Amino acid sequence: MRGFRYLSGVASLKLNAEKCTGCRVCLSVCPHAVFTETDDRRVRVADLDACMECGACAKNCAFGAISLKPGVGCAEAIINGWLRGTEPSCGDGSGGCCGTAPMAEGEPAAPA
Amino acid sequence: MADVRQASSTLTWRDTIARWALRWDIGRERAVVEPGLYRVGEPTPASPVFVTANYRMTFDLVRRDLLGIDSWLLVLDTNGVNVWCAAGKGTFSTKELIVRAAKSNLSGHVNHRTLIVPQLGATGVSAHEARQLGDYRVIFGPIRSRDIRAFVAAGMKTTPEMRVVTFTFAERIVLTPVELVGTLRGWKLLIPVGLIAAGWLLGHGSLAAACQPLVAYIVGVLAGGVLTPALLPWLPGRGFSLKGALAGVVAGAAASLALGSEPLGVAAGTLLAASVASFVGLNFTGATPFTSPSGVEKELRLALPAQAAAAVIAGVLWIVQYFLG
Ligand code: SF4
Ligand code: SF4
Secondary structure (H helix, E strand, C coil): CCCCCCCCCCCCCEECCCCCCCCCHHHHHCCCCCEEECCCCCEEECCHHHCCCCCHHHHHCCCCCEECCCCCCCHHHHHHHHHHCCCCCCCCCCCCCHHHCCHHHCCCCCCC | CCCCEECCCCCCHHHHHHHHHHHCCCCHHHCECCCEEEEECCCCCCCCEEEEECEHHHHHHHHHHCCCCCEEEEEECCCCCCHHHHHHHCCCCHHHHHHHHHHCCHHHCCCCCEEEEEHHHHHCCCHHHHHHHHCCEEEEECCCHHHHHHHHHCCCCCCHHHHCCCCCHHHHHCCHHHHHHHCCCHHHHHHHHHHHHHHHHHCCCCHHHHHHHHHHHHHHHHHHHHHHHHCCCCCCCCCHHHHHHHHHHHHHHHHHHHCCCCHHHHHHHHHHHHHHHHHHHHHHHHHCCCCCHHHHHHHHHHHHHHHHHHHHHHHHHHHHHHHHC
8 A cells, every 4th residue: 555554574475476377366356456467477476565464365366376364454353362262353343443444435535 | 126125325314424423333233234135226137236245334335326327236244344344254255245146136137147346345255256156257346435436437447546445544534433432442441440549549639640640541542542543654663553652652741741740740641641552553453454464463462561561660650659749
């Protein structure tokens, strides 16, 4: 994302160039423009530190060329996971977590 | 086709009030839309099918932004959670997409198998699996519903701009009320009560002194929950805990000085505000669209001990101040 950077050198994203067919699906689903096309019509990871580990690319790569540990980058969820000894969990989605966040849906460019 | 509900593109004042209430985390339990198929305008069997989640705010914004586009709206059952979070949780999924389309008799209403899914749903919906399992052709549409019109005009194509998440000042500010309300929930309410009691005990009967810990806490919450999101790009550092701590130091010191605290009290108030602001600021990672879980976990391991230490030192300083005063 332009203007915003989080911690560097931590993202677990891995691309297996052998398996990549250059179908470009990952280019179209990644919300952070992490991938770019290479000259030989495949893709490469151009901006690893921009990856938020959402998992959209791996989920939509039909050729299994992408691997990562997907999850939500939410402190509350991770603390919940530690306390309960489970995977990170947003609980009921209320509170400061993403439960009420509308960003995915187009707010607030045009407040009505 | 009278059996398919109509979704109006005109939002009423009730919708607007509901949206603002939701920003303060009020009415979440009622913010669930009936899943299934809806008509927008006067769709024909060839009209496009847009997919969304059954969170009320999401549904309202999508139908508003579909104004003038005759189409079908397939609302998945995400338990009233928005697309991005539901996709992460696994309720906005390939399976739910296929099941909901079948239950809504989608094929009885449209003559094609193309589904337009918001791009941030790609974390839960796999286009190739939808093709294999349900013979659907999934097109990922724009992240923001307000781009739908341009997307349709371009022949169902997204531009690079539509595909990248933004996090503008306005987008950050609308998320801050939920952060603040979150600090007033459950056991967290005991913190201000405890701080009032502690301040009273340590304040030698002086009102200004008694208020110090509580004021430091409130200032810390505001610094972490409002200042940090608002000033996010301009606060130094990458970690949210550091950004929050810096905002807390400035706000805490200013508030303590304004209360006319003794030097030790100023130090204590600054430390407590920094600790609280750092914690609340780090919590804001949950609302941002760019923090990775690996990064947040790393940051938590470093920040939590420091935050705890700062709070403890603040308490010790106030106790020392008590015996000196
Ligand atoms: S989706 Fe997979 S196969 Fe297609 S371009 Fe990306 S990595 Fe390569
Ligand atoms: S995990 Fe998400 S942010 Fe990271 S590269 Fe894949 S799609 Fe992009």
